[in-house]
Amino acid sequence: MMKHFNKTALTDMDFASRIKLINSISGYKSANLVGTIDSLKQNNLAIVSSVVHIGSDPALLGFFVKAFGERHTLANILETQVFTINHINKDIAYQAHYTSAEFPKSVSEFEKCKLTPQFIEQFDAPFVAESRVKVGLTLADKIDIKLSGTTLIIGHVTHVLLENEDYFVATSGIDLNRAGTICISGLDSYHDVQKFASYEFAQVESFPDF
Amino acid sequence: MMKHFNKTALTDMDFASRIKLINSISGYKSANLVGTIDSLKQNNLAIVSSVVHIGSDPALLGFFVKAFGERHTLANILETQVFTINHINKDIAYQAHYTSAEFPKSVSEFEKCKLTPQFIEQFDAPFVAESRVKVGLTLADKIDIKLSGTTLIIGHVTHVLLENEDYFVATSGIDLNRAGTICISGLDSYHDVQKFASYEFAQVESFPDF
Numbered sequence: 001m002m003k004h005f006n007k008t009a010l011t012d013m014d015f016a017s018r019i020k021l022i023n024s025i026s027g028y029k030s031a032n033l034v035g036t037i038d039s040l041k042q043n044n045l046a047i048v049s050s051v052v053h054i055g056s057d058p059a060l061l062g063f064f065v066k067a068f069g070e071r072h073t074l075a076n077i078l079e080t081q082v083f084t085i086n087h088i089n090k091d092i093a094y095q096a097h098y099t100s101a102e103f104p105k106s107v108s109e110f111e112k113c114k115l116t117p118q119f120i121e122q123f124d125a126p127f128v129a130e131s132r133v134k135v136g137l138t139l140a141d142k143i144d145i146k147l148s149g150t151t152l153i154i155g156h157v158t159h160v161l162l163e164n165e166d167y168f169v170a171t172s173g174i175d176l177n178r179a180g181t182i183c184i185s186g187l188d189s190y191h192d193v194q195k196f197a198s199y200e201f202a203q204v205e206s207f208p209d210f
Numbered sequence: 211m212m213k214h215f216n217k218t219a220l221t222d223m224d225f226a227s228r229i230k231l232i233n234s235i236s237g238y239k240s241a242n243l244v245g246t247i248d249s250l251k252q253n254n255l256a257i258v259s260s261v262v263h264i265g266s267d268p269a270l271l272g273f274f275v276k277a278f279g280e281r282h283t284l285a286n287i288l289e290t291q292v293f294t295i296n297h298i299n300k301d302i303a304y305q306a307h308y309t310s311a312e313f314p315k316s317v318s319e320f321e322k323c324k325l326t327p328q329f330i331e332q333f334d335a336p337f338v339a340e341s342r343v344k345v346g347l348t349l350a351d352k353i354d355i356k357l358s359g360t361t362l363i364i365g366h367v368t369h370v371l372l373e374n375e376d377y378f379v380a381t382s383g384i385d386l387n388r389a390g391t392i393c394i395s396g397l398d399s400y401h402d403v404q405k406f407a408s409y410e411f412a413q414v415e416s417f418p419d420f
Contacts, residue, residue, distance in 0.1 A: 003375035004330075007368045010269060017380040022266040024383030025345050025370060027240030027297055028393040028403055029263070050262055052274065053239070055358030056232040059220060064262065087237055093407060095420060101412040114420040120214075135235050140357055147351055147364060148265030154357060158217045160235060165213035170227040173234030173396040183238040183393055183403060186383040188411070191403045193238055196392075197303060198399045202311040210305060210324040 024186040031184045033096055034063065035084040035117070035126040036076035038105075043117055043126045044072045045109040047099045049184045051085055059157035060140060061085060067144060067151045072105050077153060081139045082124050085155075086131035089180040093190045123159060132163040132179045172198065234396040241394045243306055244273065245294040245327070245336040246286035248315075253327055253336045254282045255319035257309045259394045261295055269367035270350060271295060277354060277361045282315050287363060291349045292334050295365075296341035299390040303400045333369060342373040342389045382408065 010018065029049035037043045054060035063085075065074045077083050088096045092115065099109040110117045110126065117126035120136070127134045137155025144151050162168055167179045176193065183191050200206075220228060239259035247253045264270035273295075275284045287293050298306045305323040313322060320327045320336065327336035330346070337344045347365025354361050372378055377389045386403065393401050410416075 001375050003370075003372040003378060005370040010367065010370065014380075015267070018269065019266040020381070020383035021370065021378065022269045022271075022367060022383075023263055024386065025343065025367070026261045026263045026271050026295075027242055027391055028238055028386060030237030030239065032237055051236045052260055052262055053233055053236045054274070054355065055360065056229040057225070058357070059228065059232045060358055061232075061236050064264070085236075090406065094409060094418075097409040098412045098418060098420075101414045101417055103414055112417070112420075133235065141355075143353060143355065143362075145264065145351075145353065145364070147268070148270055150265065152353075152362070154355070157220065157232060157235070160213075160215040160220065160231065162213040165211050168213060168231065170224075171230070172398065173230035173232075176234065176238060176395045177401070181237055182406075185386045185403075185405075188382065189405050189408045191387070191405045193393065193401045193403055195395075195399050195401050196300065199304060199307040201398070202308045204311045204313055207311055207322070208304075208308060210308075210322075 020186055028183045028185055028191065031088040031182050031190065033086040033088060033099065033128050033131065034073055035086060035128060036073050036080070037125050038076050038079050042105065043108050043110055044076055045099050045115065045128065046073045047096050054154055060154055061135065061137060061157060062152050062154040064150045064152055067149050074151060074153070077139055080124050083137055083155060084125045084127045085135040085137065086128040087133040087179060087181040089132055090182055090192065092130045093182060120159065127161060133167065133174060133181060134161040135159065230396055238393045238395055238401065241298040241392050241400065243296040243298060243309065243338050243341065244283055245296060245338060246283050247335050248286050248289050252315065253318050253320055254286055255309050255323070255325060255338065256283045257306050264364055270364055271345065271347060271367060272362050272364040274360045274362055277359050284361060284363070287349055290334055293347055293365060294335045294337045295345040295347065296338040297343040297389065297391040299342055300392055300402065302340045303392060330369065337371065343377065343384060343391060344371040345369065
């Protein structure tokens with residue numbers, strides 16, 4: 001049987017159910033850990049399901065953070081101008097999920113969740129050693145979204161670290177299946193992913209006959 | 211063997227390879243068709259892999275569009291203030307992919323790709339009949355991202371249509387596996403998804419012992 005939630009039904013729905021519904025209707029979400037550090041070298045790690053591609057030339061990724069309350073990730077990025085985005089794989093999904101507990105700033109989620117900070121030369125923010133695809137970024141812009149009380153953080157991609165060079169195929173990009181990257185739905189569900197098709201660049205001149 | 215692309219390596223990489231690399235490093239992306247209509251009732255359908263959750267209270271989803279060139283989706287939304295977001299399932303992935311061919315505005319991608327426009331009362335934008343999870347939205351905000359020449363379109367969720375009421379579980383949101391929703395990587399790859407875990411809300415007080 002079909003189900004139609006109209007505006008009234010959405011408004012009248014109890015708050016907890018609505019949050020779960022709305023968090024699931026965008027479809028599957030990317031699964032990443034954002035690593036940051038403050039000027040006193042206290043590091044921070046946060047699971048983020050809102051990382052999006054912003055542009056390729058220049059190379060830009062973004063993600064959304066809440067702008068209210070105690071936001072260590074946002075504060076650290078504004079302080080040091082750098083952050084990392086680390087793909088979550090199945091082996092670290094459980095630990096990654098628990099970085100969302102609201103620890104005080106003096107506590108490192110790396111330590112609490114038994115993940116290992118990894119540093120490279122001339123770049124201050126910590127990567128996650130257990131992640132297999134890692135991106136280092138420098139802050140490029142910060143856009144406040146008034147309607148939702150969130151901030152879109154945009155970074156320039158300055159480093160890409162792959163655990164295995166075979167993950168990258170020049171003709172198609174990173175093979176995320178091979179890298180074991182997972183995805184998220186809603187607020188709490190983690191999923192394996194398996195490619196079933198790649199299609200050619202769509203052109204009017206060579207359009208398929210459906 | 212590990213691979214490290216630093217800023218120089220990224221800049222020196224040939225353009226086509228860099229676009230493919232950068233389009234794949236955000237992780238898996240949501241797979242949706244955005245349906246719009248103009249004031250003359252000419253409809254339009256576009257595959258979009260950048261739909262993101264913006265907020266739950268009010269309920270908001272967003273997606274990014276290029277702000278240059280002939281952008282029928284953006285023009286239609288500005289004209290009629292409404293649009294739809296329709297989850298892509300495996301049965302329509304091939305057709306959905308080819309909505310990205312650059313047809314002139316007089317051509318409807320619904321017709322070209324053999325997908326069926328579906329309308330509900332008091333809402334002008336077309337849904338995709340073959341999609342199993344559909345969202346109707348009214349334009350809430352439009353934010354230009356200067357760095358990338360893109361625009362973030364944000365809509366208020368006013369309708370949620372589910373082909374089967376069993377897709378919705380009040381305690382966890384929409385079961386995307388059950389709805390057959392798929393996800394995207396890079397520019398051309400489509401993936402099946404299978405849940406392997408759900409974890410409890412992370413709290414300091416009941417933190418697991420890793």
